Amino acid sequence: MGLAAEAQFHVLAVDDSLIDRILIERLLKTSSFHVTAVDSGSKALKFLGLVEEEQRNEEPSFVSQKSHNQDIDVNLIITDYCMPEMTGYDLLRKIKESKSLKDIPVVIMSSENVPSRINRCLEEGAEEFFLKPVQQSDVNKLRPHLLKSKVKEVGEEDQVINLSRNDIKEILA
Amino acid sequence: MDVGQMQRQWLDYTRSLFIEGFLDNQFLQLQQLQDENNPEFVVEVVSLFFEDSERILKDLTFALDQQGVDFKKVDAHVHQLKGSSSSVGAQRVKNACIAFRNFCEEQNVEACLRCLQQVKQEYCLVKNKLETLFRLEQQIVAAGGSIPMMELSF
Numbered sequence: 001m002g003l004a005a006e007a008q009f010h011v012l013a014v015d016d017s018l019i020d021r022i023l024i025e026r027l028l029k030t031s032s033f034h035v036t037a038v039d040s041g042s043k044a045l046k047f048l049g050l051v052e053e054e055q056r057n058e059e060p061s062f063v064s065q066k067s068h069n070q071d072i073d074v075n076l077i078i079t080d081y082c083m084p085e086m087t088g089y090d091l092l093r094k095i096k097e098s099k100s101l102k103d104i105p106v107v108i109m110s111s112e113n114v115p116s117r118i119n120r121c122l123e124e125g126a127e128e129f130f131l132k133p134v135q136q137s138d139v140n141k142l143r144p145h146l147l148k149s150k151v152k153e154v155g156e157e158d159q160v161i162n163l164s165r166n167d168i169k170e171i172l173a
Numbered sequence: 174m175d176v177g178q179m180q181r182q183w184l185d186y187t188r189s190l191f192i193e194g195f196l197d198n199q200f201l202q203l204q205q206l207q208d209e210n211n212p213e214f215v216v217e218v219v220s221l222f223f224e225d226s227e228r229i230l231k232d233l234t235f236a237l238d239q240q241g242v243d244f245k246k247v248d249a250h251v252h253q254l255k256g257s258s259s260s261v262g263a264q265r266v267k268n269a270c271i272a273f274r275n276f277c278e279e280q281n282v283e284a285c286l287r288c289l290q291q292v293k294q295e296y297c298l299v300k301n302k303l304e305t306l307f308r309l310e311q312q313i314v315a316a317g318g319s320i321p322m323m324e325l326s327f
Binding site: 015018019021022023026027030082111132133135136 | 199202203205206207209217218221225252253255256257259260262312
């Protein structure tokens with residue numbers, strides 16, 4: 001675990017509320033994550049797509065099959081659910097539908113405790129669902145998901161993600 | 174007043190804000206995110222909250238003043254205020270917003286107007302309280318002291 005644990009993870013935070021963006025950014029930074037915060041789903045997709053484009057431009061002669069996470073360089077996406085135009089759920093779906101982005105773990109935040117909403121997000125592939133206001137203890141839960149995605153890059157199987165979803169389903173049942 | 178007395182005054186005042194329900198645990202979370210590298214974090218976030226709230230309250234007043242009230246819009250504004258007050262720990266404002274949203278659902282203009290008054294009142298109260306708290310903090314720091322860490326057993 002040595003190397004992976006010391007790596008700096010890049011988290012993309014998405015929230016239309018400025019206060020909440022500042023809070024989540026501060027929470028993530030105290031956990032030593034590198035953070036990019038945007039205020040909409042469309043900006044998030046642009047950021048994810050743009051980075052990919054830049055990478056391609058830098059290496060025009062490469063015909064490599066690099067893992068998607070390495071191209072994009074975002075290790076986790078944490079997004080608010082209630083946003084105008086594109087909800088966190090819409091964003092989640094778009095990410096999971098994208099060949100290049102689908103392996104990036106996504107976490108949803110919401111101020112409203114709606115079981116059907118939570119289930120929908122988990123079923124669509126969200127790793128976790130945090131109730132707002134998000135606490136340090138919630139952010140501490142992120143590291144295993146990030147480490148799991150690093151391990152996945154090396155080709156190993158990891159059960160952590162499934163365990164987490166089932167745990168949450170059991171709690172909600 | 175010496176630094177020790179000021180610090181005790183700050184502690185007593187902060188405690189009272191929690192006991193009276195103006196602030197909740199989330200405010201403590203904010204304080205814990207403040208450190209030497211981010212010494213003004215709480216003031217910065219709370220100032221944003223003040224700006225945000227004043228804008229929303231203006232928009233709400235306007236929206237409820239219309240001939241045909243757009244309750245979806247009203248609810249969206251209240252939802253936003255509920256979110257930001259919750260994020261800074263302004264408990265009574267948050268609770269007033271929760272009540273407000275119920276009446277938006279019922280599309281009850283009179284009740285909504287009463288709720289707006291209530292939210293405005295709670296907002297004014299917590300704003301005054303927090304400004305007083307920040308003034309106390311400034312005095313402590315100016316006298317060479319440091320802000321005590323809040324410890325509450327809930």
